[in-house]
Amino acid sequence: MNLLFPGALALCALASLLASIPPARVRSALAGTALAGAGAAALAAGAAAMAGRTWSAWLPDLLPLAGVRLELDALGGLFTAVTGGVITAAAIYSIGYARHAPRTAQILVPLFAAALLLVPAAASVSTFLLLWELMAIASLLLVLADHRARPAVRSAGVWYAVLTHLGLVAILGGLVAFAAAAGGESFAELRRADAGGALAIGVFLATFAGFASKAGIVPLHVWLPRAHPEAPSHVSALMSAAMVNMGIYGIVRVGLDLLGGGPRWWWLVVLAAGALSALHGILQAAVASDLKRLLGYSTTENMGLVLIGVGAAGFFEASGERALAALALAAALLHVINHAAFKTLLFLAAGSVLHGTGTRDLDALGGLRERMPLTTIVFALGALCASALPPGNAFVSEWLMLQSLIRSLPDGGVSAAVVMPLAVAAVALTAGLSAATFVKALGTGFLARPRSAEAERAHEAPPSMLAGMALAGAACVALALGPTLVLPGVAEVTGQVLPGRGPAADGAYLRAAASSLSPVLIAAALAVTVAALLAVLRALALRRARRAARLWDCGAGPMTARMEYTATSFAEPLQRVFDDVLAPESDVEVTHVKESAYLVNRVRFQAAVPDRIEHRLYAPAIALADRVGRASRELANGSVHRYVGYGFAAFAVTLIVLAVTS
């Protein structure tokens, strides 16, 4: 068992080598195969760690002064296992998808994967920060992979670079202060240290802000819907299904494990941030018409849901309700696993659409059902899972989460009575909107008739890409039907962080408090009923063949693709309902004929739904920074006298400060 995790890292290194040395023809096949092996080994290592067979290493010479300390425990094991699964599917997919990718991008993918696997295994502050930065840099370079082809990539890269480094500064500040106060920098020493009062608050809030920016939590999410769509699709899958999880890992590790919980208001902050992200994310996804941007916003939504669970867990723990805390945390972690499975599937399918049509604009897609039948089926599966409907997998974790939230009321105190109904309402609204969002994505993107020439010329993905998607799809199905098999492992993990009995798996049934659910029985009942109905209909219709008929076109001849509903028109009623929240912008420009003001020559209509938080929060901040930058130009006008004067003034002030203070 001990060799699995180092083996996975060694395979990552091998994949990186295989992506650089062999000839371009075989490069992606060799590197993809090695990386898939690395992912599978990491999955096994993570599962072993969840089952109690942990792994640790102490390499004092690798890093001067601090050394590298690694330890894969149950909590880290869960995140490593999830990452391993995502890597396996993405690596198999990349064999076909990344065949013509630039060499640097191919070399970087295994390095990014290795960093993702190592972050949850870091067991000291310096190791953690180093690996965290490695993960950020590798993903940043991968986002920029296509910067020559599309200028939008550069802007996405700048946003990502700035926000991820601001996040790093926050985490660094928090953890370094914590380590200084604890007198040691290994996680074991931090755990033993009793950080209290203002320091603990500062550490928690700083690290929360940093981790939240990585998880794409509102208002620090702005980089996510830009960077995730611009990266190559298998990298999008790695980022959206594995990297964002690291933000959740950090919050659970520092907040619940190292700081050992905290007052209730900490967790109310977490819960509020989660609820806000869930709602903002799904609303923006509901009105997005770029397929990958939609998926990016859906990631913000799902991470928000996970944070609702984490926040509720911390809140219950602080209130002394151990069983509920364990239930909420188990629901959150199960949602992390489920989200990773369906988001990998959806991003890979979106990449396959991009590969087959060259566009990811839902308004220009359509009719892929016949041209890309297998991709359509896997996307439909992913959409079912993502919209939290049975028999999908997200339904199970959201069910557990709702159970923990509604159980809290009778004796939770006033704050619980105010917060929990609102949290339930947020989860419920999210569920309804996500169904609408994914009906839009599947219905306008894949069904009906093609809306553009690109969609008309679509072709199915090569076998390796289909195999990667099939693997992710199989994981979704397994998680949807057999959550009772995964739950004991998740309960191990929650047991490590929070003592207390969580949800139980009892045969085919999930039991949480007094309620029960059996996803496999629901799926079986549905399947049996559909089969029975089909049999009855066949018998009644006397095996008459279906007759092809014209669509109802109001007698005006065949309808063109321009008459179809597009993604934008599908979302219009929702946009109108949430008009005050979304603040959509539209612009009508009427050009008149020169001779007469009554005759219209041309009408131009433009509509866009900008991210309001970005608009209101970031635009003024950027404008301010810009103004400060311009103003400071006055300080440096090129006159040497002035610079000498600055130097003298700085020196004099330093001397005065020293004289006064010492």
Add this chain to the structure above:
Amino acid sequence: MIGAAAQVVLIGVGSPFLVGLMRQVRARLEGRAGAGIAQPMRDLRKLLRKEPIAPHGTGWLFRAAPLVLAATALVVAAVGPFATTDSPLDPAADLFAVTALLALGTVALALGGLDTGTAFGGMGASREMTVMALVEPTILLAVFALSIRVGSTNLGQIAASVAEDPLSVISPVSLLAAVALIIVTVAETGRIPVDNPATHLELTMIHEAMVLEYAGPDLALIEWASAMRLTVLLGLFAGLFTPWGITLALPLALAVFALKVAVLGALLAAAEVFMAKLRLFRVPELLAGSFLLALLAVAASFFLERA
């Protein structure tokens, strides 16, 4: 087991008659003779005899949607506490699962509507999903309010606890939740004032626009499933707020259930006569109101349960 099977058969066979009854009540109140309560059943028979149609450019999702819609309604009919509280499927699905199953049926039909690629199909699907997205939170919050006292979201347990203590229904919690649930039932089943099941005017129709391309046995399946959804939602309402009779012997319990649903359906139809359909973009206001009522129900339950 027998109870659950009897429930499914009763709902499956009885639901077209419920629709017939509601149409008859409306017709009489509007001064028309009406077609009799068996007319929907005759319509189904007629549709089932017709040949199946495959409109140009539609695919497997278009054909699967009616099956999924009917299957979800049947599974809910087997799960719910309509005539018995100990259905073998009861521990498999609770009120959240039932809500989500009904939503799954709606989603399947919306995808079927989009698959046709006509403006009508897309319009109906878009409107239906908007309404559904707003209805879902209300249902879940109302469930929340009702489950607090019982401590479980399993339908059988909620119904059994109300049956034991019938007076508990006359609490502000139940009343607020009941009003919220009535509004969402009306919205989910596409009745006035949210949608008009008898209209084919493009400005107003929601459900009918979505199913415009269906004909023959497919349409029969959709009509039957819609009738079952109406029955099931009225039945759930009856089961959650007036579960009296559920503890009786099975044949009697079935008869009581049929009577309750018939009365509720007749009341709904009678109320519809005095109402006009709301403008499409006024509907969210109605749904937001029901959401607020459900939230009040939860808040009320907090203060009452502590007392």
